[in-house]
Amino acid sequence: MVAICSHLFYTGDNNNSSLYREPRRVLECLQRSLKIADACTMASPSNVYLFIDILDRYVFYFEKGTPLITDAFVSRLIALINEHLTGSGNQDNLAHYKQILKYIQRKKVKRGSGDEKFLKVVF
Numbered sequence: 001m002v003a004i005c006s007h008l009f010y011t012g013d014n015n016n017s018s019l020y021r022e023p024r025r026v027l028e029c030l031q032r033s034l035k036i037a038d039a040c041t042m043a044s045p046s047n048v049y050l051f052i053d054i055l056d057r058y059v060f061y062f063e064k065g066t067p068l069i070t071d072a073f074v075s076r077l078i079a080l081i082n083e084h085l086t087g088s089g090n091q092d093n094l095a096h097y098k099q100i101l102k103y104i105q106r107k108k109v110k111r112g113s114g115d116e117k118f119l120k121v122v123f
Contacts, residue, residue, distance in 0.1 A: 003033035003057050010066060023068040026061060030054060030069075034077075041084060048084040052097045055081060059100060062117070063107070071120035074104075078123040 006029035009022040037050035055077050061069040081097060107118035 002029055002036060003054050005029050006033075006057060006061070010061065010064070021066075023066045026066055027068045030057060030061075045084065048081065049096070051077065051081045051084065052100070055097075055100055059104065071117060075120075075122040078121070082123070
């Protein structure tokens, strides 16, 4: 829920007069959601899907050009998820995770419209 609340602070598109952007608050929501996900995953390794859902949000904001969401954040979250998946043997949430990684890979290959920033994302 905290990750979803991040959308309250980043609304509208660039052609919309109701544009509202608070990147600092977006990052706060995402970081708080990571802390909650970490606690939940410590309680039960099967909760690794929470990190995958949060990664999806990080990629969304990274693609939108949110200034505080950097390739380093995305890369570290991918590394964290890889660590949890390897350590737990949990393969249930792999399909969604693989789709996100494929999306990032497509963005790396595609040129133009700001997709070059995805070249720095490591996984």
